[in-house]
Every structure is written in structure tokens, then in C-alpha cells.
Amino acid sequence: MTITAPDSVGTLRDGAFGPARSLVCRECGTERELGPHYVCHECFGPLEIGYDFGTVTREQIEAGPRNIWRYKALLPVPDDIEQSPNLEPGFTRLLEAKNLGAELGIAKLWVKDDSTNPTNSFKDRVVACALSAARELNARVFACPSTGNLANAVAAAGARAGIKTVVFIPSDLETPKQVNSAIYTENLVAVDGTYDDVNKLASEIAGEEEGWAFVNVNVRPFYAEGSKTLGYEIAEQLGWRLPDQIVIPVASGSQLTKVHKAFQELVALGLVEAKPYKVFGAQATGCSPVATAYKDGVDAIRPVKPDTIAKSLAIGNPADGIYVLDICRATGGTVEDISDDEVRDAIVLLARTEGIFTETAGGTTVGVLKKLTETGQLDPDLETVVINTGHGLKTLDAVSDRVGPAATIAPTYDAFVAANLI
Amino acid sequence: MTITAPDSVGTLRDGAFGPARSLVCRECGTERELGPHYVCHECFGPLEIGYDFGTVTREQIEAGPRNIWRYKALLPVPDDIEQSPNLEPGFTRLLEAKNLGAELGIAKLWVKDDSTNPTNSFKDRVVACALSAARELNARVFACPSTGNLANAVAAAGARAGIKTVVFIPSDLETPKQVNSAIYTENLVAVDGTYDDVNKLASEIAGEEEGWAFVNVNVRPFYAEGSKTLGYEIAEQLGWRLPDQIVIPVASGSQLTKVHKAFQELVALGLVEAKPYKVFGAQATGCSPVATAYKDGVDAIRPVKPDTIAKSLAIGNPADGIYVLDICRATGGTVEDISDDEVRDAIVLLARTEGIFTETAGGTTVGVLKKLTETGQLDPDLETVVINTGHGLKTLDAVSDRVGPAATIAPTYDAFVAANLI
Numbered sequence: 059m060t061i062t063a064p065d066s067v068g069t070l071r072d073g074a075f076g077p078a079r080s081l082v083c084r085e086c087g088t089e090r091e092l093g094p095h096y097v098c099h100e101c102f103g104p105l106e107i108g109y110d111f112g113t114v115t116r117e118q119i120e121a122g123p124r125n126i127w128r129y130k131a132l133l134p135v136p137d138d139i140e141q142s143p144n145l146e147p148g149f150t151r152l153l154e155a156k157n158l159g160a161e162l163g164i165a166k167l168w169v170k171d172d173s174t175n176p177t178n179s180f181k182d183r184v185v186a187c188a189l190s191a192a193r194e195l196n197a198r199v200f201a202c203p204s205t206g207n208l209a210n211a212v213a214a215a216g217a218r219a220g221i222k223t224v225v226f227i228p229s230d231l232e233t234p235k236q237v238n239s240a241i242y243t244e245n246l247v248a249v250d251g252t253y254d255d256v257n258k259l260a261s262e263i264a265g266e267e268e269g270w271a272f273v274n275v276n277v278r279p280f281y282a283e284g285s286k287t288l289g290y291e292i293a294e295q296l297g298w299r300l301p302d303q304i305v306i307p308v309a310s311g312s313q314l315t316k317v318h319k320a321f322q323e324l325v326a327l328g329l330v331e332a333k334p335y336k337v338f339g340a341q342a343t344g345c346s347p348v349a350t351a352y353k354d355g356v357d358a359i360r361p362v363k364p365d366t367i368a369k370s371l372a373i374g375n376p377a378d379g380i381y382v383l384d385i386c387r388a389t390g391g392t393v394e395d396i397s398d399d400e401v402r403d404a405i406v407l408l409a410r411t412e413g414i415f416t417e418t419a420g421g422t423t424v425g426v427l428k429k430l431t432e433t434g435q436l437d438p439d440l441e442t443v444v445i446n447t448g449h450g451l452k453t454l455d456a457v458s459d460r461v462g463p464a465a466t467i468a469p470t471y472d473a474f475v476a477a478n479l480i
Numbered sequence: 481m482t483i484t485a486p487d488s489v490g491t492l493r494d495g496a497f498g499p500a501r502s503l504v505c506r507e508c509g510t511e512r513e514l515g516p517h518y519v520c521h522e523c524f525g526p527l528e529i530g531y532d533f534g535t536v537t538r539e540q541i542e543a544g545p546r547n548i549w550r551y552k553a554l555l556p557v558p559d560d561i562e563q564s565p566n567l568e569p570g571f572t573r574l575l576e577a578k579n580l581g582a583e584l585g586i587a588k589l590w591v592k593d594d595s596t597n598p599t600n601s602f603k604d605r606v607v608a609c610a611l612s613a614a615r616e617l618n619a620r621v622f623a624c625p626s627t628g629n630l631a632n633a634v635a636a637a638g639a640r641a642g643i644k645t646v647v648f649i650p651s652d653l654e655t656p657k658q659v660n661s662a663i664y665t666e667n668l669v670a671v672d673g674t675y676d677d678v679n680k681l682a683s684e685i686a687g688e689e690e691g692w693a694f695v696n697v698n699v700r701p702f703y704a705e706g707s708k709t710l711g712y713e714i715a716e717q718l719g720w721r722l723p724d725q726i727v728i729p730v731a732s733g734s735q736l737t738k739v740h741k742a743f744q745e746l747v748a749l750g751l752v753e754a755k756p757y758k759v760f761g762a763q764a765t766g767c768s769p770v771a772t773a774y775k776d777g778v779d780a781i782r783p784v785k786p787d788t789i790a791k792s793l794a795i796g797n798p799a800d801g802i803y804v805l806d807i808c809r810a811t812g813g814t815v816e817d818i819s820d821d822e823v824r825d826a827i828v829l830l831a832r833t834e835g836i837f838t839e840t841a842g843g844t845t846v847g848v849l850k851k852l853t854e855t856g857q858l859d860p861d862l863e864t865v866v867i868n869t870g871h872g873l874k875t876l877d878a879v880s881d882r883v884g885p886a887a888t889i890a891p892t893y894d895a896f897v898a899a900n901l902i
Contacts, residue, residue: 124546124571145835146573149546151598156565157642174596176573176835178873199902214835220579222902229888237876240883241831245901251891262893409663413567413598413636451600451873454659461662466651469673471684479667480621480644 071136074194075107078134081279082108084381092134094195094276104377105279107134114327116298119290124149126183126287132323133287134280135190143218144189145211147175147182148287152295152443157411158424162431166441168301170292171414172448179370179417179448180313181211184284185273189215191280192271199224199270203260205253206235207370207448212273213242224270226256238452285313289320292443293330300324300335302440305430307423307447308339308348308393309371311378317445318385338436339382339393340426342366342418346395348379352386353393359383367398367456368418370448392435396425404428405450405457415450423447493558496616497529500556503701504530506803514556516617516698526799527701529556536749538720541712546571548605548709554745555709556702557612565640566611567633569597569604570709574717574865579833580846584853588863590723592714593836594870601792601839601870602735603633606706607695611637613702614693621646621692625682627675628657629792629870634695635664646692648678660874707735711742714865715752722746722757724862727852729845729869730761730770730815731793733800739867740807760858761804761815762848764788764840768817770801774808775815781805789820789878790840792870814857818847826850827872827879837872845869 070092080089085103096105114131122128126148127140151171159167172180185208192200200216201224202208209225216223225239229248240246249256264272273281293300300321306314318337324330341349344366347359359379364372376382386393396404401418404425409415416424427444430436450457467473492514502511507525518527536553544550548570549562573593581589594602607630614622622638623646624630631647638645647661651670662668671678686694695703715722722743728736740759746752763771766788769781781801786794798804808815818826823840826847831837838846849866852858872879889895 143576143578146575151568153568153640154565157640171598174598176593176596177837178596178600178871214831214837216835217832218575218579218835224902227885229885233880234876236884237880238837238873240885241828241837241872241879242835244832244886246883246885247896247899247901248885248888249891250888255891259891259893259896263896266893406663409636410639410666413638413640413664415599415636415660415663449600449873450663451660451871454656457663458655458659461668462658463649463651463662463668463670464666466670466672469671469677469681471681471688474669474681474685477669479669480646 070194073136075134075191076136077109077111077131078107079110080108081105094271096276096278107279107283111327114329116329119294126186126284129287129290132290133187134283135187136194139190142190142193143220144186145176145182145215145218147186149291150174152292153412153414155412158408161407161411162428162438164431164438164442168443169412169414170288170443170445172288173414173416173420173446173450177207177210177214178452179207179211180285180288181207182215183287184281185211185215187284188271188273188277188281189219191277192221193219195271195277197269197271198222200273201225201260201270202273203253203256205231205369206452208274209239213239213246217242226260228253228256235452282312282316285316286320286323288313288445289317290324293321293324298330300330300333301443303336303338303391303436303442305338305340305423305427305442305444307371307419307445308341308382309373309376311348311376311382313447314339315378315381315385335389336391337385337389338391338426338430339386340423341393341395342368342371342401342422343395343397344368345372345374347374348376348382349393349395351379351383357383367453368401368422370417370419371422392430394426394429394435396422396429400425400429402457402460406460408446409450414446416446417448417450417453418456419448420446421456492616495558497556497613498558499531499533499553500529501532502530503527516693518698518700529701529705533749536751538751541716548608548706551709551712554712555609556705557609558616561612564612564615565642566608567598567604567637567640569608571713572596574714575834575836577834580830583829583833584850584860586853586860586864590865591834591836592710592865592867594710595836595838595842595868595872599629599632599636600874601629601633602707602710603629604637605709606703607633607637609706610693610695610699610703611641613699614643615641617693617699619691619693620644622695623647623682623692624695625675625678627653627791628874630696631661635661635668639664648682650675650678657874704734704738707738708742708745710735710867711739712746715743715746720752722752722755723865725758725760725813725858725864727760727762727845727849727864727866729793729841729867730763730801730804731795731798733770733798733804735869736761737800737803737807757811758813759807759811760813760848760852761808762845763815763817764790764793764823764844765817765819766790767794767796769796770798770804771815771817773801773805779805789875790823790844792839792841793844814852816848816851816857818844818851822847822851824879824882828883830868831872836868838868839870839872839875840878841870842868843878
């Protein structure tokens with residue numbers, strides 16, 4: 059990757075990454091300058107953003123725009139980020155879920171609903187941060203390998219920003235998912251191979267080509283920080299306090315670790331009071347390497363070959379899996395998994411109780427919430443938040459044989475009465 | 481319809497309809513008490529809500545929630561509306577569209593993007609107001625005839641509110657559209673007939689059954705007021721001022737008339753300065769009775785049999801068509817129509833320039849904006865707003881043969897280079 063050589067970081071404009079100070083290795087703590095790097099040169103651990111936060115107040119945040127940039131003082135983005143065309147994601151609804159709570163026996167339950175983001179998933183948050191990094195690093199191409207939500211978000215954000223996008227997908231992807239990316243970009247590239255093959259090709263291109271920002275490869279440290287905004291918003295929307303329990307889906311594990319990081323930062327900055335909270339991870343049984351490790355009481359994640367309808371969670375070798383284990387164990391939470399049938403049931407349950415149509419990832423999270431409650435892992439008397447990461451319109455097939463008309467009638471009042479519907 | 485007999489309105493709780501004073505006939509001005517009525521008993525004209533607004537300030541609105549209830553002092557809803565479970569629609573993004581503006585040669589262009597509402601169309605606004613009326617009138621069933629967006633919105637809002645829903649659709653509706661309603665309700669009823677047949681059946685049931693609130697039939701006056709919030713939000717998001725020009729899709733014509741009404745109310749209340757603005761209506765040529773009347777210079781709308789991919793605009797005999805003509809003519813705007821191919825082109829244009837994936841109705845509106853500019857009907861030097869009413873995920877078929885992969889390659893760097901993509 060040669061967007062900027064390590065020694066050319068001095069050519070960045072002042073404040074290009076806001077409060078971000080450096081890239082810090084999550085394993086050995088080695089620091090290096092900010093740039094398009096993602097692996098520690100010392101120990102090959104993952105790099106993440108280190109910050110020098112100034113004073114940040116609730117009032118300052120509340121006076122900001124109604125999107126993730128209200129938290130710009132806590133993200134690796136410049137102070138003038140709102141002036142650069144972007145999709146303005148975030149500040150999605152936090153809905154109190156009284157019906158679902160009553161159904162599950164949970165006294166106080168909230169759904170953080172990211173299905174109403176611009177391209178209908180939480181990926182708009184991370185892509186917005188990656189886009190800022192790509193812009194500041196003078197990338198000429200904004201790219202990703204993906205099978206769905208990420209492809210939509212990258213293609214759409216790039217279109218609005220006026221930067222060339224290239225999106226790589228497996229060639230056997232369903233037509234609707236292809237359309238939902240191709241609508242935004244001239245450069246949807248179908249690759250004859252598995253998703254793993256597509257990913258490997260992306261890393262190779264990132265290493266060979268100049269000026270490419272692959273959101274989930276060489277600008278991943280910036281990208282991943284976008285998930286923190288889920289945590290910030292939950293705390294702010296609860297009235298500047300933390301919940302007692304939170305249930306989060308686990309694909310790579312990045313989202314869960316970043317929500318926890320967000321809560322820790324808010325405490326450290328004095329924006330919320332410190333308090334104990336439990337973090338729970340949710341997986342589908344067909345791709346549950348982290349849940350398996352949790353239940354086996356081991357620290358290492360054994361990779362699996364995914365086989366589940368929850369395709370946006372189907373990462374067999376999750377990069378942040380070990381950190382998910384650490385956080386769930388340390389906070390008193392757990393990692394649980396459910397079957398594909400339970401995922402489908404949970405999609406219908408959430409729709410029928412709260413009017414929210416979630417994709418399979420959200421079905422997994424809500425279904426795990428149900429299982430956690432039924433098995434006593436989650437305390438139903440404590441205030442609980444569950445995250446819905448995406449929209450059911452993207453995974454219609456998962457439920458299309460499960461719901462449908464209650465009756466088909468002739469167009470007459472007599473036929474309606476005879477059907478005896480309600 | 482006997483939810484409440486006309487003489488039993490006294491049983492409503494105080495403030496059930498907020499600032500609403502009465503139902504007023506749009507044609508003859510006759511007033512009657514608030515209730516589940518929609519046709520004037522004197523002249524059979526349509527009833528709409530008459531208000532006694534108190535003092536309403538910008539500060540009061542700005543201190544409200546980030547959804548349509550910030551405007552509750554201007555809607556027929558009670559002051560405690562936020563306490564009743566609802567989908568919390570509205571306050572969607574108003575995005576400056578620099579790329580699209582540059583493409584069309586318009587100096588200052590904004591897109592009001594209602595595709596990110598809870599069920600991904602502006603219908604969540606009107607349904608939320610209808611739901612409040614249904615609740616205050618003690619309806620036991622919340623219902624509609626629909627082919628798409630309205631069905632989604634009614635089924636979802638009813639689920640969250642915990643009121644029984646019944647949604648009537650033509651039995652030949654595509655499976656994805658059925659799923660997107662059936663996910664929320666046990667009572668999706670397929671009717672063997674055309675959409676007109678379904679509509680007639682709904683009116684018959686509304687007349688025969690007690691306690692049914694059909695959102696677009698017997699509580700239509702309340703329902704329709706929800707569209708005003710589009711106008712309020714545009715003005716507030718522009719910094720409490722009106723645009724010079726606005727382009728709005730025309731199905732029944734209700735949305736266009738209500739946005740104009742909203743602007744007029746804001747001026748009357750002193751919330752924005754009075755100024756001239758032009759209102760333009762957008763139709764697809766395959767269902768363009770209002771555009772035809774406009775071009776023919778006549779006052780009467782001749783009904784048509786719709787034949788267009790813009791199905792959510794396909795109302796052949798638009799109830800508010802004559803009022804649309806009045807408003808467009810009086811403000812100096814026009815009513816224009818485009819072909820289905822131009823609709824498809826405009827969907828791709830909006831996605832590629834602004835990262836917004838619109839349904840066929842939005843394609844119609846953006847395509848008409850383009851035509852208005854090219855034909856000199858719209859002044860490119862004036863500030864212009866175009867409304868996107870729904871999401872492209874709902875009408876994927878319209879563009880699925882128009883966009884797709886630029887190339888299909890083997891999973892190797894050499895194959896990528898050989899494809900010579902960018």
C-alpha cells in the first residue's frame with residue numbers, strides 16, 4: 059500500500075485526523091504515525107487509533123448535527139468533516155421495546171435500530187470514517203470486498219463523495235444484492251470464487267496498487283472507529299448514562315469491542331457515570347467460533363467454515379474474537395448462539411411486537427437475547443439494550459416462506475365476512 | 481362507519497386532537513365536529529382539518545423530539561402523543577445535492593430523503609397521524625387497502641402500537657411486497673381482483689363494520705395532515721425559510737397540497753418569512769392525468785387507466801388532482817410527466833451522483849426535475865428542493881436489468897489488471 063509512504067505523513071494537512079494521535083498496536087502497544095497501516099511491524103498485531111482527547115462536553119456534542127459527526131471530537135476525523143459530502147449516517151432511533159420486553163419478560167428493553175441508516179445498515183457509520191481517512195490520505199479509489207451491507211455502503215458513500223469506487227463481490231451473489239450495489243457504482247467486479255478468494259484478492263490489490271483505500275483492509279483502523287458511535291448514541295439517548303446489559307452481534311467482533319471502547323471513553327471523559335455493565339455477544343450456531351470458545355472456557359478461537367443464513371455474520375475466523383471473549387468475560391456477560399430456525403423466528407417476533415423488520419443478523423441478536431433470558435444468563439430486571447444492525451429488505455428470502463396472506467378472498471363483503479378473520 | 485356516532489364525540493378525551501378544531505369541507509366550507517368522517521354531508525366535498533393554532537415558536541419546535549412530533553402543535557394529535565408507542569418517523573435528511581445539481585445545471589439543489597423513514601417511505605408520516613386518530617377514536621382495527629408502501633407502514637405501526645391490523649392487497653402482488661407487510665401482521669388479506677376492487681371492498685367494510693379505522697378512508701382527514709411535516713421539516717432544515725422551487729410527486733395529489741399548506745401555515749404563524757415559491761408536480765406518463773390537464777389548460781381531471789412502473793404513483797383518478805392544478809398554476813409552477821425509461825434513468829442518476837437509492841416514485845420526481853430544467857420550466861438559478869418519497873429496495877425490478885457487474889474475473893491480481901477497469 060503506497061497511498062503515502064510512512065515517512066511522508068508530514069504531507070498530511072494539519073488536523074487531518076482530529077484528536078487521533080497515532081496508530082497503536084493492540085497487542086504490544088507499539089505506536090507509529092497515522093497512515094494507511096493496519097498491522098504492527100513489531101509483532102503483527104492489529105493497529106488501532108490512539109487519541110489525545112481534549113475537553114469534550116455534553117453541551118458541545120448536543121449542539122452538533124443529528125448524525126455521527128456530533129461525536130467528531132472522539133473520532134479520527136477533521137474538525138471540518140461536515141463540510142465534505144457524506145451520507146450523514148447515524149443518530150438512529152433508540153426505541154423502548156415494551157411489547158418485546160413483555161414477551162420476553164424483560165422489565166426495561168431498548169432496541170437501537172440501525173436499519174434506518176442511509177443504506178440500511180450500521181456499515182454506513184464505519185464507511186463514513188473510512189471515507190474521511192481515504193480523503194485525507196488522498197486516495198483515488200475507495201474500495202472493498204463484500205457480500206452485502208458493506209458493498210452498499212461503500213458504493214453509496216463513494217458516489218456522494220465523488221470518489222471512484224470499486225466493489226468486489228463473489229460472482230454467485232444473488233441478483234438483488236448485486237443491484238443494491240451496482241446502482242451506485244460503475245465498478246462492481248464479480249470474482250469467480252468464494253468470499254475468502256475475494257478478500258485475498260483485495261489484500262493483494264491493496265499491496266500492489268497506489269492510491270487505493272480498501273475500507274476494511276488498509277484503512278481498517280479508521281473504519282473500525284465508526285462503530286464507537288453506536289455506543290455514544292446509546293448513552294446519549296438514554297440521557298447520558300450506560301445500560302446495565304447490552305446484546306451485540308459478533309461477526310469479526312469489531313462492533314462489540316468498539317461499543318465497549320465507547321462506553322469506557324465516555325466514563326474516562328466524565329460524560330457518563332462509571333457503572334458495571336454486562337456485554338453479551340450473539341452468533342448463529344452455523345458460524346459460532348466465539349460462542350464455542352466461550353462455552354469451552356478457552357482463549358483461542360478455532361476457525362470454522364460458515365453455514366448459516368446470517369451471512370453478514372458469517373466470518374469463520376473473526377479477527378477480534380479473542381477481544382470479544384475478554385470483554386464478555388470481564389464484564390460478566392456471555393457469548394451465545396442460536397439455530398437458523400431461531401433466527402427466522404426472532405425476525406418475525408421483532409416485526410410483530412415492535413414494527414421493526416430486521417435482517418438475519420438482527421434476528422440472530424434478538425433470538426440470542428431471548429435465549430439468554432430463558433436460560434437465566436441475562437437478568438430480566440436490569441435495563442437492557444439490543445442492537446439491530448440492518449434491514450430485513452436485504453434478506454427477504456430468510457422469511458419469505460414463513461409469512462404470507464392469512465386468506466385469499468373474492469372482492470366482496472360477503473367473502474370477507476365468510477373468511478372470519480378477526 | 482360507527483367508531484363513534486356523530487353525536488357521541490363528546491366522549492372523546494379533552495385535547496384528543498390537539499389544535500384541531502373541526503372538520504371543514506374543502507369545497508363549501510361547512511364545518512362539523514371531529515370524528516371518523518371524510519365526506520361533507522352538504523356537498524360531498526372532501527373534509528379536512530380546521531385548526532385553532534395557539535402561539536407556536538421556533539424554540540418550542542426545536543426543543544421537541546427528532547421526529548414529526550416536534551410539530552405536534554400543528555397536527556391533529558394530542559399533546560402527549562410521544563407517550564403512545566409509534567414508529568417515531570420523520571426528521572429525515574435534507575441533503576444538499578451538489579453532484580446532481582452540477583449534472584443538471586442547478587445552482588442550489590436539495591434532496592429531502594424520506595427513504596430512511598422506519599418503513600422506508602413517507603407513508604410512515606401519514607400513518608402515524610392516522611394511528612393517533614384511531615387510538616383517540618377507540619378503533620379496535622387499524623386497516624388499509626394498498627399495494628405497497630402504505631401496507632408496510634400500517635402493518636408496522638399497528639404492530640408497535642399493539643392494535644390489530646388488517647391489510648388488504650391484490651392477490652397477484654409480487655411476493656417481496658407481500659413479505660414486507662406480512663412480516664408485521666397476521667392479517668394480510670389477498671383479494672382476487674384489481675387494486676380498484678380492493679379499494680372498493682375497503683370502503684364497504686368501513687361502512688359496515690364497527691370500530692375499523694381505515695387510514696386512507698374514514699380517518700383520511702387526520703392521515704393526510706401527516707404530509708405537512710415534510711414541508712415543516714424542509715423549512716426548518718433550511719434554517720427557517722422557504723425554498724424558491726419544489727418538485728413533488730403526484731399520486732392522489734395529497735402530498736403536494738399538504739406541503740403547500742404547511743408552507744402557508746408557517747408564514748401565517750410567523751415562523752418563516754413570506755416569499756414567492758413555485759410548486760411543481762411530477763407524474764409518470766403512464767399515469768399522468770394531472771399533467772395532461774395542466775398541459776391542456778383545463779380544470780377537470782380526466783381519469784386514466786394506469787400503465788407505468790411507478791406503481792406507488794399509479795392512481796388513475798387522483799382525488800386531489802384539481803387542487804394540485806390550482807396550486808401549481810397559482811404559484812407559477814407546472815405539472816410534468818416522463819416515460820418509464822426516463823424514470824429508470826433517473827433512479828440510476830440519483831444513486832450515482834448522491835448515493836441515494838430511490839424507488840420508481842423518486843425516479844419520477846428526479847426525472848421530472850431534469851426535464852423541467854432542460855425545458856426551461858424551472859429556473860436553474862433558484863434554490864430548489866426535490867422530494868424522494870421511498871426506497872429503491874422496494875422496486876428492485878425496475879433497474880435490475882439496467883445495472884450490474886462491470887466485469888467478471890478470476891480471483892487473481894493478473895486477471896484484475898487484465899480487466900483494465902479503472
